[in-house]
Amino acid sequence: MDASDACCAPPGNVDSDAMATDLQVLSAMGNDTRYELLRRIANADDGVCVCDLEATVGVSQSAVSQALSRLYTAGLVTRRKEGSWRYYEPTETTEVLLETLDDLRGNHE
Amino acid sequence: MDASDACCAPPGNVDSDAMATDLQVLSAMGNDTRYELLRRIANADDGVCVCDLEATVGVSQSAVSQALSRLYTAGLVTRRKEGSWRYYEPTETTEVLLETLDDLRGNHE
């Protein structure tokens, strides 16, 4: 209560479960390769397979596979197997976040 | 045109300016220390100074300062100097993104 030697009130605590979840999402998206993969997956509405993604981002097939796995673990994409191909689609989390980022870039006051 | 050997349509391009901006935001938030600092700054409405933040997250003053600088560069906090103290406040980007993350965690369908 003595404000004479305190510069401000100490801030409250942070929910650690929420923090872990958010960090997984943010760190998964906050990488060059994975962000671009995510954008491409989100742009194409009817599912994208690994073979095409490999060509568009400039890394090896293995790197794409690893990146997609991490996006999947973070709950940012779903994967569905069809024949010999694997199709990836965005989750709602991805769509909402990308849209939010677009809005924030547009409405820069 | 020949769909027999194509698994799917190649996805469209990604705006590279938008990508750079988003990546700066996402990678800045996608770190343990910086995320926690950001949450604490966002929770306290009337500005937080470094001295209090240092006590709450378990790293040195230097680390806190560096983390805050990066958050500032990414446009996630504003800083204002008042006497010998430096007060940090969240930007709209921060508030919108954290709120979006909260919503996404809540509305898990």
Add this chain to the structure above:
DNA sequence: AGCTTATACAATCAAGCACTAATACGTTGC
């Protein structure tokens, strides 16, 4: 069955990152 294609997994390596410690800058008060 064997070969090819599509994808995932494992091991290794290099680059980037986040920390600590030390130093420098700026403000306040004696």
Add this chain to the structure above:
DNA sequence: GCAACGTATTAGTGCTTGATTGTATAAGCT
């Protein structure tokens, strides 16, 4: 002026992480 405090910056270091290469699995094709 100088000392003490709050914050920023710099230099150095260990750890994390993302990529490559190579191998493994699994499904089609002949």
